[in-house]
Amino acid sequence: MSKLYILVEESFRELRARAHITTAALARNLEVVIGQQWWFARNFASLSPGVVFLKGNNSVQANLMTSARAAGHRVLSIEEEAFGLKGEDVFLTLFDPRIETNCDRFLAQGINQRDTLISRFPEMWDRVSIVGNPRSEALISAASSGITGPAQEFLSRYGPYVLVNTNYASINPFDFDAFAYYRRCVGVGVLAPGDPDEMELFHTQCVWERDNLREIVRFLNMISEFRPDIPVILRPHPSENPRPWIDMARDLSSVYIVSDNDHLYWTLSCSVLVHSGSTTGLEACLLGREAINLRPGKSAWHDRFVSSIVNKNAETARQALEFVEQIYQRPTITSTPQDRIKALQPYLQTEMDSSPSELIVDSVLDIMPIGSARALEPGPFTNPYNSSRQRDKAFVSTETFRALLREATKTRSSQNFSITDLGPAVWHVTNITRTHMS
Known part of the structure; x- marks a missing residue:
């Protein structure tokens, strides 16, 4: 064969x-x-x-x-x-x-x-x-199997929750070394140090991630202060160093850190996902789940991701919290609206x-x-x-x-x-x- x-x-x-x-x-x-x-x-x-x-x-x-x-x-x-x-x-x-x-x-x-x-x-x-x-195909297949594992256990114990996924590996890499991340980008050929356009693109990406991280932290503090009744799962990206998030969340009683690499079931079982330019925003859309794309300030990077056209966009942490309060505990949608599907097709x-x-x-x-x-x-x-x-x-x-x-x-x-x-x-x-x- x-x-x-x-x-x-x-x-x-x-x-x-x-x-x-x-x-x-x-x-x-x-x-x-x-x-x-x-x-x-x-x-x-x-x-x-x-x-x-x-x-x-x-x-x-x-x-x-x-x-x-x-x-x-x-x-x-x-x-x-x-x-x-x-x-x-x-x-x-x-x-x-x-x-x-x-x-x-x-x-x-x-x-x-x-x-x-x-x-x-x-x-x-x-x-x-x-x-x-095939990742879109696999998402639908896995969803048909139902919610399992730690996500099901958390849902049974704490009830509906908000999921926050982070993706800031350029400024918070797994090995604690942002310069090492830069060297890895050069090493795999996705960044040419001698090309001023590519270096500018990399620099603006780091600034974009920094601003997104700050606004996500504001959101976590705000939801903990004003809606402590809403449990929050914070899931750092596997390429990130989780320690700063663990330290930050120590004083936030409603925020729980998970390091599960298989994020699918956490997305499938959440009431709403909050992220900033993450691929998981697209996956939430394909799974029929609501997602809020937090995009503070002005940056061309906001529009470089499909999540900007298939998720609800929030410009500030406060606006993201308002959206969460509108969506939380509302009956979960089970299919993706056709206007989002149509907007997705070219990409x-x-x-x-x-x-x-x-x-x-x-x-x-x-x-x-x-x-x-x-x-x-x-x-x-x-x-x-x-x-x-x-x-x-x-x-x-x-x-x-x-x-x-x-x-x-x-x-x-x-x-x-x-x-x-x-x-x-x-x-x-x-x-x-x-x-x-x-």
């Missing part, structure tokens, strides 16, 4: 959607190897020719493209960093120039991404396909005849290399040394992955799949039913 290799960098963000791609591939009689990208970087040459699916297009991903193609594989990519992005200027900073020659197919979320990419890389005009994004196409995962598999089959039907090589494979940060980002148990596959198969005909561990957080998945039929 032909092979699809799916590389994962951040499991909390990517793996649920990748499970949907896996089940769509199994339904088309493909074998799938899926897992941490660092394992694949060491083992491309040991794998039978196939199609390599990458989550991005920066210099790290471009290096993976080069290695994969040198080993006889074909490459397609999506841009996960742009899931909630609207601004073309920021979108293009995510692309290494080498993708023009090393990427066999780019998967665009909508017309805006397609046209922006082709304007920058004209030679790719016939290698861009609009597929939406994230959701109204298509096939699901994003099925369209992605169509593209996989279009570029499948000769020799891909060879049996998967038995190895030996080389396990990389994974840093603690890599393990935190990408590692989940086999049982967790199996549960995500079961969740994804609910949207398709019954599949009886087999999972074999190939390395740490790397799995070989086959459809037993199809194998026995062929």
